Amino acid sequence: MSTTSAWTRVPHEPPSRSDWAVRARYAPTDFVTLLWRERFLMLGVFVVIVLLGVAFATTLKKTYTANSSLFVRLGQEYVYEPRAGDAARGAVPDVDQVIQSESEILGSGELRERVIRKLGYGKIFPASAAKYASASPEGKRKLIAEGRDAVARSLKIETAPDNSIIRLSYSNPDPQIAEKVLNTLLEEYLIYRRSLLIGTGGNVVERQRDLFAQKLAETDTAYQAFLSGNDIGDFAAQKSALTQLQAQAESQKYATQAQLQDRMGRLAAVQAELARTPVETVLYRDSDMSASSKLAQLKLDREGLLARYRPDAQPVRDVDAQIAQLEQGVSSGRTNGDGARRSGPNPIWQTLQSTRNDLTAEVAALQQSLAAYNQQVEDVNQRLLRLAELEPTFNQLSRDRDVLSSNVRDFTVKEQQDEAQRQMSAEGSDNIRIVQRAVAPSTGKSLQKPVLILALLFAAFTAACAGLVRMLLRPGLQTPASAARTLGLPVLATASLKR
Template sequence: MNEPLDDRNQSSLPQPAQAAAGLSRADERPASGWRGSILRKEAFTLRDLLIVAFYHRRLIIFAALLPMLVAAGAALFFIKTQYTADGLMMVLVNREVSGNQSVADTGPAVLSIEGLKSVHSELEIIGSAGVIRSTIEKVGLEKLYPEIITGRFEGLLPPVEPELRMDRAMELFRRDLRANVESDSNVVRISYRHPDRELAIKTVDTVIGFYRAHRRNIFDNPRAPFLTSEVVRFKQQLEATDADIQKLKADYNVIEIEQDRVLAANQVDNVVQRHRQVSERQAAITAQLEEAERQMAGVPKQVFDFRQRSDATANDDDRNVLTRLQLERDRLALQYAPTYPALAEIEQKIDTVRKAMRNKGDQKTFYTDREVRNPAASFLANMILSLKVERDALQNQLVELDRQRITAEKRLAELRVADGQLVEMHRRRDVLDDSYRQYVKRAEAAKIEEDAAQVRSSNVRLIQQGDAPITGLDLRLPLLVAGVSGGLLLGAAAGAFGAWLRRTFIMPTEAERSLELPVLAEFGGAGTRFDRPDQRQALAHFASIMLDTAIDGRYLRVFQLASVGDDERKRPLARALAEEFATGRQLRTLLIDFGGARDRALIPATAPGTRDEAMPVATSDVPQLWLAADGPHSTLGNLRAPLVDARRQIDQLRREYDVIVISGPAQGFSPITQRVASIVDANVLVVRGEVTRSPAAIRLRDMILEAGGGVLGTVFTGRKYYIPRWVYRWL
């Protein structure tokens, strides 16, 4: 189906060249004069949603029809009008008429929560297996569920095995039976659903009858004789246990086991603590004794007290006399002339004193040495004697403490054994005592209840017999509505799920949003030639964009068309673009194809050129168009050749030709694509609808940018229009 060309071209073709150029490099910022890309930042519109819906129409229709058909089939063949019969009963929960075993209780009246529990217990009795089985047997299994015997789904499925029919009937009966408590009351409603109204009413009455009979059997339980025998048995066991406890206490000499265990444990702990203290003191005494004996062996018996040496004599005052005479001489010398007689006399006295002092050098020196008994030896001897006495005393104390410890531990072990036996006996006695008390109370209560049961009326009162409305419940229309609603929802979910799983492009806007690059041109059709009028028009516009884009005043002349694989029609597009440059613009155009030999054979070539050119070329049947004779083996396609040589070859080709169109390798992720991308003026990604996968296209774009190449935009080929023409009138 074809979409109106004028509307589609106006909405999908780019703006003028300077505004639509999307060229960008990973390692540089846009230079002055460089036009930034203008991407269409449109939100998802109704048109986009319709395109996705019509693309996945088979999946959506299948998903939508499936629940509709299932609902229609069920409504036509299996859904029948259902009649619900109801019966009402009231459960009395006061003490006088309740069904619990507490008639003799002297406590307060039954609380509301207890009454609610009593009512719910009645519901469990109604839904018990005995009541249901008896009801099915009386009403008739073949009447209630004939499909169990004749086969389900109108005989399409085999009948249930005879040994399993009753179990299956009980499962179905529980599904159709409802027993609920009315809100804020003690009224029980019993409901049963069946296509036959009379049979539903009969079944409800039968359930009520078997429920009341089964309930009487449950509560009819004479217990007084049994409880009396149990009271006697527990009393005998309790007396025997008391006798065993007293005998055990007498055997182990126990008064109060807890206090005896505490006293024995304290005694053991006290003995152990004293034993440790004595052991520590004994070790300290031994160490002190050894050290004292070692020091005693090295201590001398007598020690030096003092020594005195002196050469002084009695009445020796010569120096003092000499000093006084000298002072006197100095005083007289200051007051009198040197010839003064008193000075001569003083000098004579000084000489006399000095001579006397010189004669004292021959005097003897006196020495005095004194030795006394060593006091340390006496102290050490007394200490050694004291430590030996204390050591012997501590040794005797340790022996006594060991004996006390053994006795205390033996007593503690006996008490531990006795305590274990007493705990078990007391536990048994407590259980017996509690049981004895309970059975005494219950025996008395049972006697009273059995007497009261003879005159007590039932606590379940029938309010309403089974009854059903004349108009039944028809679920066919709600089922059809539910099927249609479910079909629409499932169809929408299937379409959304299919769109989420799809990784290919079906619209140019998807390529723009995913690659973040403008779509420079889009081509419809499934052929390999771009010769239709709309394709030639889009091709001319695409060529204008490429020729009119400039960087810093320099127009782009060398382009590379790159694609993920060989199914994007990249080579036919490159040939058609080169022909547009040659014929439509009258420009000298060179087409270099890096595809395989089989792909290059699609390009018609004549005899090689005769000029000495930068690359061997061949003329074509299109004027002004030359074809590279062996591009993959040239300097551009040789990965071992330096990149500088490749740039030099491109510059030489730029001087010889006006436009150079390069068709990249068949595999877009080839290293040749990266090599060429970094030396051409611009790169253009070619994507094809329903073929090119978005992750692969994004990877190819990133690979070109990482190689240092600029990406001008994308070309969308294989465009299909999924929406019928008449739908576009409303968009």
């Protein structure tokens, strides 16, 4: 039974509208008193919520969590190997990037679906086994998708910065299923990551190599057709030979021109000398030696006379006079006379004539040689000009052949390297080590206690809120102290109000 202030309300009279316009003022002690008035309402709300929480907590089952861990190191599959060229070859990520990549692979939906298909949907989710068995193919795909999401909710993947360990845990009401799911996940992860990181890139490399080989065969055919169509065996050798031949022909041509000029100058000089030389000349002639002989005879006679006569004898003087007279005639040349002589062809003219003939023949030969060299130089120049016209096409074909040959060689080496890498990687993942395999947990965890505690707290909070709402919605001033604070008047007495 409630009490009201005598100053604020007339007994048995309903409150007027003006009473609602006054805002009540409460003290902390008023809340205790007023809430105690609403204890039955608060108790009812508290009991209902607690009963609902207890009912919900009893439905919760224990979950068993299987744990495992992986040790991850940098592997060959993370080393960057370009398909073509050497740009950024050998680049590697840091440890954190590798850990994050491996974590993403562990948490991928494809890996979870592989686990479900390997173990069987009904074994992982026994409650839905019958539904899965009777479902259509489309329904089975939908159930597998839902199961994949359910596995993701129960799977936890934990990593730490600068740490190469990845921790995994999987929760399930059945500890055996938790163990099998987590171990199967690890096994499928080792297989799936190899197919994902290494893949089947060899087929791409092989196809690219075959494409380059086909282009190379086409280019070789065009190259051979170009050479045979232009009567070229070896373009570079032929061009080099023609260049050397041109240099030799030019050198011989200039040497022949110099020789021709020399021979023509000598021929002109010989012809001029030949014109001045007589055709015939005196071959030889005899001199008259009778005066000398007679002088010698007189000297002999004088020596004979001296044997018989004295030097001043008349016969000796006569001989001396003859000798003196004859010597005077010989010395003056009066006693000289022409003897026998012979004329014939002039040998100098004949020599000049022979030299002229030789020079004329040499000039004619040199002129023929010069004409031949000129023709040879012209022919070589024409062939060089023709090769110069063909050189761009030849260079293009040669570059194509060289580039394609290099590409075929590089892709062949790349294909063999990739094949060897795939074979080595297929044998195992040396950079991924399972530190701890999952084992069936012996103890489970349940949320019954946390749910009960939360239900009690929520029930208490809700009951308090309901009491406050009910208290504040009551009309009038509920306590004398509140009336005094609100109206600013003292309350002298209170009386009980009977309904």
